Amino acid sequence: SYVLTQPPSVSVAPGQTARITCGGNNIGSKSVHWYQQKPGQAPVLVVYDDSDRPSGIPERFSGSNSGNTATLTISRVEAGDEADYYCQVWDSSSDHHVVFGGGTKLTVL
Amino acid sequence: EVQLVESGGGLVKPGGSLRLSCAASGFTFSSYSMNWVRQAPGKGLEWVSSISSSSSYIYYADSVKGRFTISRDNAKNSLYLQMNSLRAEDTAVYYCAREAVSSTSCYDYWGQGTLVTVSS
Numbered sequence: 001s002y003v004l005t006q007p008p009s010v011s012v013a014p015g016q017t018a019r020i021t022c023g024g025n026n027i028g029s030k031s032v033h034w035y036q037q038k039p040g041q042a043p044v045l046v047v048y049d050d051s052d053r054p055s056g057i058p059e060r061f062s063g064s065n066s067g068n069t070a071t072l073t074i075s076r077v078e079a080g081d082e083a084d085y086y087c088q089v090w091d092s093s094s095d096h097h098v099v100f101g102g103g104t105k106l107t108v109l
Numbered sequence: 110e111v112q113l114v115e116s117g118g119g120l121v122k123p124g125g126s127l128r129l130s131c132a133a134s135g136f137t138f139s140s141y142s143m144n145w146v147r148q149a150p151g152k153g154l155e156w157v158s159s160i161s162s163s164s165s166y167i168y169y170a171d172s173v174k175g176r177f178t179i180s181r182d183n184a185k186n187s188l189y190l191q192m193n194s195l196r197a198e199d200t201a202v203y204y205c206a207r208e209a210v211s212s213t214s215c216y217d218y219w220g221q222g223t224l225v226t227v228s229s
Contacts, residue, residue: 031212031215033212033215035216042220042221043146043154043204043219044219045215045216045217048212048217049212049215086153086154088154088216089214090213090214097156097170098159098214100153100154100155100156101153103153
């Protein structure tokens with residue numbers, strides 16, 4: 001089955017740029033979605049189809065995807081961005097299996 | 110405003126059954142595929158099951174195949190998950206999630222979740 005690998009944690013100072021990676025075999029050929037989850041809350045979609053943003057999501061959130069790595073970039077990080085972030089793809093090679101990465105805890109120092 | 114409200118969670122013994130419901134409002138429910146996603150305590154997200162808008166296509170994660178059944182009632186704007194032969198490892202918060210029309214398996218709206226605890 002398809003595996004997505006994320007670093008368990010990323011730390012960044014306020015105002016700096018955070019980059020959260022999501023590794024997978026030839027992930028560049030798939031559409032990657034990113035979700036933000038704060039403690040005790042449901043996930044929220046922040047980037048879809050590699051680099052598109054849903055309405056209401058700040059432009060500070062952006063995404064890219066190439067080769068074996070997709071990246072969520074959060075510019076000018078704020079304290080309110082502290083959360084868990086999950087990448088997700090649809091594995092078309094299997095029986096409609098949806099795969100999530102293990103999640104990355106973003107800590108704002 | 111899109112709203113998804115799960116219910117039906119609770120404490121159940123191993124081997125028992127539970128039926129989760131998700132009430133949808135604020136959008137044309139019959140036009141969207143719907144999904145269940147779960148999260149064990151302190152763990153990451155795990156996709157459970159998917160059902161297309163007209164129930165023509167249904168998929169399950171290997172971990173629940175043969176034990177869980179997803180269904181929907183478009184007249185009642187409701188999604189369901191029948192869970193049988195429950196195991197301790199099924200303990201999780203269960204979220205229903207709407208799948209975006211324009212992107213496969215992109216979940217643009219989520220409910221707040223309902224907790225299922227499987228324990229003797």
